[in-house]
């Protein structure tokens with residue numbers, strides 16, 4: 498371990514647990530009431546901008562992805578109650594969940610089957626819009642369905658989009674960019690599953706494989722892209738565009754809760770559990786949620802014990818100045834969507850005043866939770882997504898948090914939402930393997 502970091506192990510109990518690879522919970526002492534109003538790096542107007550852009554693209558998306566017909570070109574997932582899973586968690590894990598347990602099925606998001614269908618697709622669309630507008634080929638008031646015409650395919654084919662990915666980001670960027678007509682190069686880390694590489698190649702995407710971890714794939718992608726003036730790099734370590742694409746989930750969630758008659762306010766708090774890799778997806782969603790629900794919403798990130806980079810970054814305050822390797826943690830996890838060793842350069846700082854805390858979970862439990870959800874609710878989600886239950890199976894920490902926030906008297910009114918971040922694109926044979934693990 499780096500000498501300079503040893504003091505953190507002595508002073509922060511959650512960091513001490515983390516380096517011993519123990520499951521733990523870190524409560525964020527910097528969270529403050531109304532914290533969302535203090536965030537300076539991004540602003541609510543950017544959520545509106547992203548949301549409006551997605552509306553402009555809806556007619557195009559509906560045209561090129563028939564599965565979006567039903568929603569008029571809006572990429573959104575179902576929110577549903579999972580009472581049988583609540584029973585499973587209470588019985589198998591003594592979770593003692595008292596309120597309502599729901600799941601947000603980003604695992605079934607159309608087009609790319611993971612939460613990346615929010616941020617990743619958004620950033621590609623934004624880039625395409627900018628290029629087309631600069632070339633004088635598109636105006637905001639146009640019907641964007643024209644982007645499906647061969648003329649635009651040809652136009653975009655002069656340009657390259659590149660991204661580094663552990664898998665799902667590559668899928669979303671690759672599928673969307675290829676559809677628009679871009680040349681696409683996805684730099685895949687060693688953790689990426691074979692089927693994801695195969696699927697991308699089948700859609701005409703160039704996949705470059707690395708024996709090294711995620712940061713290496715990102716670095717190489719960035720370097721390649723910078724050398725080519727016609728190339729655009731989707732930078733997961735720094736991208737505000739990805740973040741804003743994810744943040745639109747907040748207002749969408751509000752609309753779904755309203756439709757289902759579910760009240761979220763001070764007396765009916767909402768607890769949201771978001772699996773975290775580099776932080777962009779859970780950070781963006783949490784930011785969007787806090788802007789809509791304020792203090793009624795409590796957002797938790799969840800990470801694998803072997804890739805707890807955001808916990809290290811936020812608990813030490815070093816953010817991207819620390820990696821799991823600095824603490825002799827190997828970064829190896831079956832939760833490929835979360836296999837990230839160094840957190841985003843900006844997300845931890847943005848969510849510092851609003852995030853409730855971070856829970857970690859062992860890989861073996863992810864499979865057990867997967868089977869539990871499949872058996873009790875007939876819902877398949879991938880291992881990474883099962884991390885969304887990490888906090889829910891730590892009743893002592895939940896109770897301590899409720900006490901600290903003065904919420905014990907409303908415990909029974911809580912709406913718990915496990916954000917299932919991926920799954921529908923996992924091939925049948927891989928599902929069967931997972932279920933046997």
Ligand SMILES: *Cc1c(COP(=O)(O)O)cnc(C)c1O
Pocket residue numbers: 611612613665666772773774775776777778779834835837879881882918919920
């Ligand atoms: C990418 C991903 C996450 C986390 O997103 P980050 O932006 O990397 O934090 C969670 N779950 C799944 C399935 C993912 O693919």
